Amino acid sequence: MTGLSRRQFLAAGGGLSVAAALSACASPIATSFSGGQPRTADVIFWHLFGGGDGENMATMLETFRESSGLSVESSLLSWGNPFYTKLALSTSSGRPPDVTVAHLSRVPLLAQAGLLEPVADQFAAAGITEDEFTPAAWEKATVDGTTYAVPLDTHPFVLYYNTALAEQAGLLDETGENLKPMRNSDDFVAALQTMKDSTGNEYAAVASITVDPSTCWRLFLMTYSGLAGPIVEDLGTRVTIDRAAMEESFAFLQGLTGERGLMPRTATATTSSTLFSNGEVGFLFDGVWQIPTYRDVEGLDFNVVPFPALLGPEPVAYADSHALVVPASPGRPAERTENAVRFVRGLLDQSSTWADGGHVPAWLPVQESEEFLALEPQSNYTEAAFDAVYDPPGWYTGAGSDFQTAMGSVVASVLTGATDPAGGVDALTSSLQTFSTARPPV
């Protein structure tokens, strides 16, 4: 047999495919060997938004592409525990995206580890300065005096109410739309009691308690923060619990589900959305990101407001924020950084599209615009963004962390009545001990 032998054929084929993989310098395969960042678009962007938020983000990206003429490659990474691991690994190995979304509660660790570019002069030149943002969010984006993230929104834990049921219970003021003001926990409990009595429902309010430690944690930290400061300091290595305040918070929350019978002790996310959608409870405690879920429920007329001051003198809103960060990459050319800054500014300018998902824009030019003020119910709880309390800074705290699961599980056992308030304080303290004594990664 003349011509190509099988061996020659295979060798040629193999050689060709290697050559093809390495030929174009910009190809991701080549850069993965050379250790550079792939250059497949002007801006490489990572985010974690599915569902309605994802659609809004897609609209914003499309608008930015058209107006700026830059190409944007956007990757949706699944939200959950490993998101920040992927971000950290890609950055520490020198191949990060140009811009990514991060929760502000996760910024302290990323900043301490040197994985983020500070929000510096280039951003200021593009008009991205402290005075244009909700102060609480900007402050949370700042670690040891340096700002590392550009807040996009604030998404607080808020109070939903069924307008028709509230009216029936006489809880609305003369506008017929807003709740009568509540000044403290007594007013709040009285309102829930009135709601329960006047509607004849079994419960007045619901929160997703079962298999939902994050919601439990948000509810607890909001209550506790009215009385005391952060539960840990020094990036999570020092426990600073106020036992009395914690016991008081637990006792108050347990009263709602326990002796007063105002809320069910067990309720999954499905239970709470069913009860609230069907008008079987008048109040729902949840995050603003659930607004799109209820907006489309037929026959449900509801409004969303910040929680009133409960145990402390001032109202407190547990919140987190989505922020835009530029991961550190020593080899990134100045031109790409410029594009990244333009991109960040481009997204901020479209904050009103983003607000559709229930989030309060952190960008004041939009937050104070007519367009946003006309948006209902989003514009009703803007103050919550100003009263925001975030997860305490720590290497293990933040959105989607094991810390929230561990803390929330303790809170859940108090809410179901399995643990008494004093026992809850002990359990939370000992759980916190495991985190605070572990060797920090930074």
Added chain:
Amino acid sequence: MTATALPAPRSGVEATRPATAGRAPRSENRAGWLFATPFLALYLAFLIGPVVIGLVISLFNTTTVRAGVGSWVGLSNYADVLTNADFWASMWHSALFTLLTTPILVLLPLLFAVLVSRMSRNQWFFRLAFFAPYVVPSAAVCLIFAFMYTPETGLITNAFGWFGLTAPDFFGSTSGAWFAVVLLTVWWTFGFNFILYTAALQEISEEVYEAATLDGAGPWQQIRMITIPLLRPTIGLVLILQVLSSLKVFDQIYILLTGGPNYTTRPVIQYIFDTGFSAYRGGYAAAATMVYFVVLVVVSVAWFLVRRRSNSADA
């Protein structure tokens, strides 16, 4: 029944071999290594390499937020692991899962394999039916079962109602969660052990049964006196394979329950994943892996010793 006990047969085939009997010629030896190279390269790159790296970083404060191995911490990662209650709790969960699943997965497939082997026709159907679930990917199995375990609306939840029982809280309670994951595992991995037993049953010569029948042994006597004793090596194999694979449990529990409620079903591999990946503590997680690795080695060696003793007792 070891190879060394056999005297070298001086048969015709052996005689044609070169003088150094039992040793391959050099060229054949070289070809052997050459053929093994792709495997050895992959084995070094993906098994030996990572184990060595794991051993090294377990002595450092390696983290996933920084490049490099981090600062030297000696054996303190090991000290931390050994004194960590969460680690031991998760070790216990892996052990508990093994205790719950191994007896069922060793005995039930044996029973069904023996029963199927006694059928005179259509055995292929049962082999297929029992083995089919094993080829379904774990994610698919878990999603389907999660669907059936759903409170209020799930098929399994409702099935309890048909018998007048109340279904346990499959996701919210610890005992319910264990029940859920064990039931899923038994259904899913049953077929593998079943096939091992079936293969062993086919090895048993028909003549032994014929002889037994002639001697007047009934079916039950045949199973007890012939089938089970001749299956003993296979039962031992299935047992150790099952113990090792149950100790390695991760997929089902992670996908179905993420170790919940409140980490009460979290197996040790998920603990390692959580600390190493979610909490960025690579060095510590590597130390936990090494401790777990030692436990697995101890189990394997113990099994080997027990087997060797029972084999020499047989001889």
